[in-house]
Amino acid sequence: MLSITKEFRFDAAHRLCRHDFSEEENKALYGKCAAFHGHTYTLRVTVAGPLDESGMILNFTELKRLVKERIVDRYDHANLNELPEYENLPVTAENMVLYIFKTLSRASEFEGLTLKEVRLYETPDSWATVTA
Numbered sequence: 001m002l003s004i005t006k007e008f009r010f011d012a013a014h015r016l017c018r019h020d021f022s023e024e025e026n027k028a029l030y031g032k033c034a035a036f037h038g039h040t041y042t043l044r045v046t047v048a049g050p051l052d053e054s055g056m057i058l059n060f061t062e063l064k065r066l067v068k069e070r071i072v073d074r075y076d077h078a079n080l081n082e083l084p085e086y087e088n089l090p091v092t093a094e095n096m097v098l099y100i101f102k103t104l105s106r107a108s109e110f111e112g113l114t115l116k117e118v119r120l121y122e123t124p125d126s127w128a129t130v131t132a
């Protein structure tokens, strides 16, 4: 199966918390990550599909425009806890990658293609993945 992958990076801040928990309960659940801190996230988006008449699955330039517009430009230098999608969810790599996958999979640019995988690295050695 043929696929293409594009990688993106953004810097963002968050703290891990449940809104229905007290500070003490969040500290007990999430430890040091209950305190506000930042990451340089790496996002990898993989798309599969047939080649078009230009010899491409999807132009990398178009993929970049889409992912930047829908995700990266909103997340870069943001406080992730303030974004509406995480109003009632802990800002874990798992919840983030699920939201990113759902959001991108709705894009009309992927019509006739398969959004195969979205992977989000929170640190160079910790990541979460959604695979179609």
Ligand SMILES: Nc1nc2c(c(=O)[nH]1)N=C([C@H](O)[C@H](O)COP(=O)(O)OP(=O)(O)OP(=O)(O)O)CN2
Pocket (backbone or CB within 6 Å): 016, 033, 037, 091, 092, 093, 094, 122, 123, 124, 125, 126
């Ligand atoms: N399953 C998950 N576990 C943790 C998440 C997560 O999103 N999903 N997030 C965190 C924190 O955000 C924390 O910032 C990262 O924790 P940790 O990997 O322990 O942080 P380090 O700086 O020590 O990372 P290294 O991988 O050792 O560089 C915690 N857990």
Ligand SMILES: [Zn+2]
Pocket (backbone or CB within 6 Å): 014, 033, 037, 038, 039, 122
């Ligand atoms: Zn963190």
